[in-house]
Amino acid sequence: GEDVEQSLFLSVREGDSSVINCTYTDSSSTYLYWYKQEPGAGLQLLTYIFSNMDMKQDQRLTVLLNKKDKHLSLRIADTQTGDSAIYFCAEGAGTYKYIFGTGTRLKVLA
């Protein structure tokens, strides 16, 4: 079945770059998404990448997609304490159903 995997935790120092990784399984996924979830809040769409792209940059965020390995990553440059949250990758598995990973908890140390 479909399974999206992420590492559970990441800790970085303020000002450093963070890289959050995700492995997905459905090669028919059209779009791949990154969402941010802060405590007590819903999911905030950060960025997405179309499956025929290799890279997308949006201000401090860089998304890299390796379709051959079904690997997606999110790089956050100059990480700030306000970036502390849980980050979910999700694949639009060829339909409207999003398949989410288990989330990576990012902790930014001052």
Added chain:
Amino acid sequence: GAGVSQTPSNKVTEKGKYVELRCDPISGHTALYWYRQSLGQGPEFLIYFQGTGAADDSGLPNDRFFAVRPEGSVSTLKIQRTERGDSAVYLCASSYAGGPVDTQYFGPGTRLTVL
């Protein structure tokens, strides 16, 4: 409103009771989705509405769960005879038209606790 809203934000109920969770999508969005997020997990798909009709309810765990969207806007997720295992955050999302290229925008969720 500017975003998806959900009420209540928190709901505590006793095992066996009936609950209703409400979702107000972004104005103009025809597609509406319900997801369930258990502790430490990512959201899992429950049901998808296109307009008033449930286009896909394959994610509903059993027949105690039911959802409606009678006028194609607000949706209500209904859970009968609640069980402790139903405790989770229930997330609603909406999108402009639905489909694989349509970005979903999520509400803050309703945290349901079944005692």
